Amino acid sequence: MESATAGDLLALLRSGRASTRSELRTVTGLSRTAVVARVNALAAAGLLRLGAELASTGGRPPGSLVLNTEAGVVLAAAIGRSRSQVAVFDLGGTELSASAVDHEVGAGPDEVMPVVAEQLRALLAPGRPPVLGTAVSLPGVVDPDRGVSVDTPVMAGWDGVPLAPYLAGVADAPLFLANDADILARSEYLGHATTIRDLLVVKASTGIGLGVLADGRIVSGAHGGAGDLGHTKVPEAAGRPCRCGDVGCLETLAAGWALVARLREEGRSVDHVRDLVAQAHHGDAEAKQLLRESGRRLGELLAVAINLLNPQAVVLGGDMAGAYDVYAAGVREAVYARASALATRELQFLPSTYGDRAGLVGCAALALDTVLAPAAVDALLAAKE
Structure with a gap:
């Protein structure tokens, strides 16, 4: 990983493969100067903070580097055939607030999505960190690139309808869409x-x-x-x-x-x-x-x-x-x-692993893995320069 970017270093820290500058150098092969520069860029962007000092192994105790889970939040919406669950998660995947609402079986997007947007808006407390992404799950086949359902016959009226416009008033953040069974499987990444x-x-x-x-x-x-x-x-x-x-x-x-x-x-x-x-x-x-x-x-x-x-x-x-x-x-x-x-x-x-919360956990995992992916982090840092 001698060409590792700042985003790559953050991924290593999130995964637990490294927790100090020294370990980052060992894993990547980067020079001390390169690691320091990338870590400083992540810290300046608010994505990293210095954690508790680790036990000394001789010489100066190394400071641990940890993801600043308070730097932003992601939104999750698990939309089912008769109930929708929504939640707000910090960047560490901790659920901060959640709610659920029942709706008529077979209700269309014009009935369901405004309620979902309203529920999410109510969960976003004043002064909360910026929303970095929103993940939504739906039954049936979806097109994640277009943000639409493409084959959900049991949810009439959803196919081909873009979902992002319904959530535009909640947060200026990208939408990530996935099938509900895939989202349940994704929740098991953490289980x-x-x-x-x-x-x-x-x-x-x-x-x-x-x-x-x-x-x-x-x-x-x-x-x-x-x-x-x-x-x-x-x-x-x-x-x-x-x-x-x-x-x-x-x-x-x-x-x-x-x-x-x-x-x-x-x-x-x-x-x-x-x-x-x-x-x-x-x-x-x-x-x-x-x-x-x-x-x-x-x-x-x-x-x-x-x-x-x-x-x-x-x-x-x-x-x-x-x-x-x-x-x-x-x-x-x-x-x-x-x-x-x-x-x-x-x-x-x-x-x-997560029972009836699995849809929310899986949505949060999708959003976090996308907005904190190396390429996304590097793009964020470039935009701040």
């Missing part, structure tokens, strides 16, 4: 993926999606559609109409919306899959059976992905995973019955 590099991350809620982490990297596919398990056709669902407009999708048997519809047909009072999970927690036998059956249906298809990708672990997240023991039992039953012995020999099943 299970710190020790496991090959993961399948299930989001089982109103709909069903799959995030793929292969060798520590998110796999989104050629058009951003990797992991769309919910709308894969399965024989048992033949002829069943799906919200996407097609028939025969896995979601018609296993998604939260299908389970809620089934209970409503029986006269049960449920409005959302979260109500179903709450009933399961209170010992409702039918609710527990529905969740276990849903997990089994998912596991039958998930077994194919496990055979293909050979992950070390499957992480179960989303609202249905709130009843983890029941739901995971169904998933495991089908996976062990259908996947190969090799693929399941050491396979782990794990709950989502």
